[in-house]
Amino acid sequence: MTTAFLDDAARLLGPKGLTTDADDIAPWLTDWRGRYTGKALALASPASTTEVSALVALCARHGVPIVPQGGNSGMSGGATPFDGGDELILSLRRMNRIVALDPAARTATVEAGVILQVLHEAAEREGLRFPLSLGGKGSATIGGLISTNAGGTQVLRHGSMRALVLGLEGVLADGGIFNQLVPLKKDNRGFDLKQVLIGSEGTLGIVTGATLKLEPGIAGRTVMWAGTASLHDARALLLLAQDITGELLEGFEVLPQHSLEAVLAYLPDARAPLADPHHWHALIELVAGDAATAARLPEVAEALLTKAFERGLIADATIAASEDQAERLWLIRETISPAERAIGPAMQHDISVPVEQMPAFVEAAVPQLEGDWPGTRAVCFGHLGDGNVHFHVIAPPGSDRAAWEATDGKAISRQVHDMVTQWGGSISAEHGIGRLKRDELARLADPVMLGMIRAIKQALDPQHLLNPGKLV
Numbered sequence: 001m002t003t004a005f006l007d008d009a010a011r012l013l014g015p016k017g018l019t020t021d022a023d024d025i026a027p028w029l030t031d032w033r034g035r036y037t038g039k040a041l042a043l044a045s046p047a048s049t050t051e052v053s054a055l056v057a058l059c060a061r062h063g064v065p066i067v068p069q070g071g072n073s074g075m076s077g078g079a080t081p082f083d084g085g086d087e088l089i090l091s092l093r094r095m096n097r098i099v100a101l102d103p104a105a106r107t108a109t110v111e112a113g114v115i116l117q118v119l120h121e122a123a124e125r126e127g128l129r130f131p132l133s134l135g136g137k138g139s140a141t142i143g144g145l146i147s148t149n150a151g152g153t154q155v156l157r158h159g160s161m162r163a164l165v166l167g168l169e170g171v172l173a174d175g176g177i178f179n180q181l182v183p184l185k186k187d188n189r190g191f192d193l194k195q196v197l198i199g200s201e202g203t204l205g206i207v208t209g210a211t212l213k214l215e216p217g218i219a220g221r222t223v224m225w226a227g228t229a230s231l232h233d234a235r236a237l238l239l240l241a242q243d244i245t246g247e248l249l250e251g252f253e254v255l256p257q258h259s260l261e262a263v264l265a266y267l268p269d270a271r272a273p274l275a276d277p278h279h280w281h282a283l284i285e286l287v288a289g290d291a292a293t294a295a296r297l298p299e300v301a302e303a304l305l306t307k308a309f310e311r312g313l314i315a316d317a318t319i320a321a322s323e324d325q326a327e328r329l330w331l332i333r334e335t336i337s338p339a340e341r342a343i344g345p346a347m348q349h350d351i352s353v354p355v356e357q358m359p360a361f362v363e364a365a366v367p368q369l370e371g372d373w374p375g376t377r378a379v380c381f382g383h384l385g386d387g388n389v390h391f392h393v394i395a396p397p398g399s400d401r402a403a404w405e406a407t408d409g410k411a412i413s414r415q416v417h418d419m420v421t422q423w424g425g426s427i428s429a430e431h432g433i434g435r436l437k438r439d440e441l442a443r444l445a446d447p448v449m450l451g452m453i454r455a456i457k458q459a460l461d462p463q464h465l466l467n468p469g470k471l472v
Helices: 002-013 024-027 050-064 116-125 142-145 193-197 232-250 257-266 291-308 325-332 336-343 355-372 401-422 438-444 449-459
Strands: 043-044 065-067 086-090 098-102 107-111 167-171 177-180 207-211 220-228 249-256 278-289 316-319 346-352 378-381 388-394
Touching: 002 043, 002 050, 002 193, 024 043, 050 167, 050 207, 050 316, 065 142, 065 207, 098 116, 107 142, 116 167, 142 207, 167 193, 177 193, 177 346, 193 257, 193 378, 207 401, 220 232, 220 325, 232 249, 232 278, 232 291, 232 316, 249 257, 249 325, 257 278, 257 378, 278 291, 278 325, 291 316, 325 336, 325 346, 336 346, 346 401, 355 378, 355 401, 388 401, 401 438
Parallel strands: 043 086, 065 086
Antiparallel strands: 098 107, 107 207, 167 177, 167 207, 220 278, 220 316, 249 278, 249 378, 346 388, 378 388
């Protein structure tokens, strides 16, 4: 049956669309973090939605499981096959056309394999922008970002992918094509079915295209860096920034002194933004879409920092004097993860709690974990504005990565997830569940919610061929 399937798939896709060559497949068998490596029956690279539909229908007839894959830059092992060797990797990378970009409607219709940075550049040429950005923008694809409901540094103002997808096209488990690419402001024909597919990690359908919301291009931006004594003060600074700057506030990131020092040690040319160390640092960005508002940004930034000084929320601050300085400040934030990986092994958690509770959660969780696991260092950084921080627990110096992650590290993650659940939060704020957190979701999630997820999965994929073993 395997031979028959491969013969049929080869006839359908042609030599560019299907390979069983081990060297061609090898780069796509390991996840971005290097946690998981599997085997695959073949690598399929269809060139159109019609080909995806026919291929999925063929898989359904032969009972071949499918692992959809975009840029393979996910953080939870959601696009990596298992080691049984019976799964087909379905790559969307050949489907990389920007079908239409409408400046008047401020929309872009794209295929799933379009790389995020390519979309950014295309929108910029039209005086527009797609307001979602992240460190992997050079490899992450639109289909993958939709399938994981990606977030990034601009969620505070523009929301995650759920808020930016106006229309969607996808292929269901039987090969049927779900087509709602045309965006409608009002559509009350029952369930919003595109939202069922967004964030489902390829377990309910394979995203093949989308119509996305664009925003006016950036006429100007002002980036600030402030040092503060506590995360509570940083939270108060956020509220003040929202009051003073309104919709101009696009980004509000926080990081502790430890993370800053890690980046300074990692990047040879990096410099501390402020003269003295501070317990916490806030990176704040204001963005304007028109020239008149852009001219006011420095004045608004000065007003914000002046009021923050008066209230004792910050001890020092700086405003980037040029675009180069602004990029250097953002580079510090974007380099935290690789800088901390260079220190040694760590258990990395992508968590959220209610925004107003994040300072109290960090104050409670950090000392408890460091006390329970002597020699570790708990570090939190990220998107304070939407209640999402990356909670990393760094192993004691000299720890063997594999041994520590499999023993103490695994127990630490379980404890972090227990804490987050007790605080009413989520064990996955923006990176998805994938393989990494599937068992933890089953252990901790509300049984009614899990029951609904499993019922939808059974209804849309009764053979359980779409990304099996992920999410549910």
